[in-house]
């Protein structure tokens with residue numbers, strides 16, 4: 320009887336061990352091998368929505384850029400546009416993340432006057448040279464995001480692995496959104 324019990328407990332242990340190993344292997348497949356950070360600014364929530372979705376799909380860390388300017392209402396809108404056109408960096412709180420500790424940093428910005436937002440400009444000016452690799456995502460009203468990629472690449476001193484812009488329409492259309500975000504993720508994983 321004792322031998323039977325020992326035999327069954329050994330079989331059980333082997334089954335558990337194998338199940339554990341298989342689960343570990345499955346985890347490895349979905350967990351990115353690289354350490355990724357999503358860093359973004361968002362005034363009205365669109366870029367934040369994409370940033371959170373990317374972080375969740377990639378198992379990445381994320382940090383929002385916090386600026387100290389009041390940007391609500393008409394004057395907030397005008398100040399933001401003026402800063403973007405004049406390439407003036409916003410006043411932002413110090414970032415908590417150590418960018419150099421990440422293999423890839425995804426940088427997200429709303430499009431302001433065809434270019435990047437002033438809080439993202441401030442973050443990049445303060446941290447240029449500390450990125451190993453970058454990819455860029457933007458959200459816009461639907462215009463051509465003209466200078467966004469170029470400005471970020473110049474300020475970060477890196478060529479982006481991938482770039483995607485989500486227009487207001489893309490954000491409302493599940494199919495368009497899914498195809499764009501999946502393509503972007505496949506490009507950054509290459």
Ligand SMILES: Cc1cc2nc3c(=O)[nH]c(=O)nc-3n(C[C@H](O)[C@H](O)[C@H](O)COP(=O)(O)O)c2cc1C
Pocket residue numbers: 360361362363364365366367396397399400401428429430431432433434458459460461462463
């Ligand atoms: C100051 C300002 C300038 C903008 N300029 C543009 C623009 O040139 N082209 C465009 O398509 N959308 C423009 N937009 C719209 C935003 O890019 C769009 O609503 C974006 O999704 C907002 O992102 P957020 O919700 O993360 O702040 C502008 C918005 C603001 C506030």
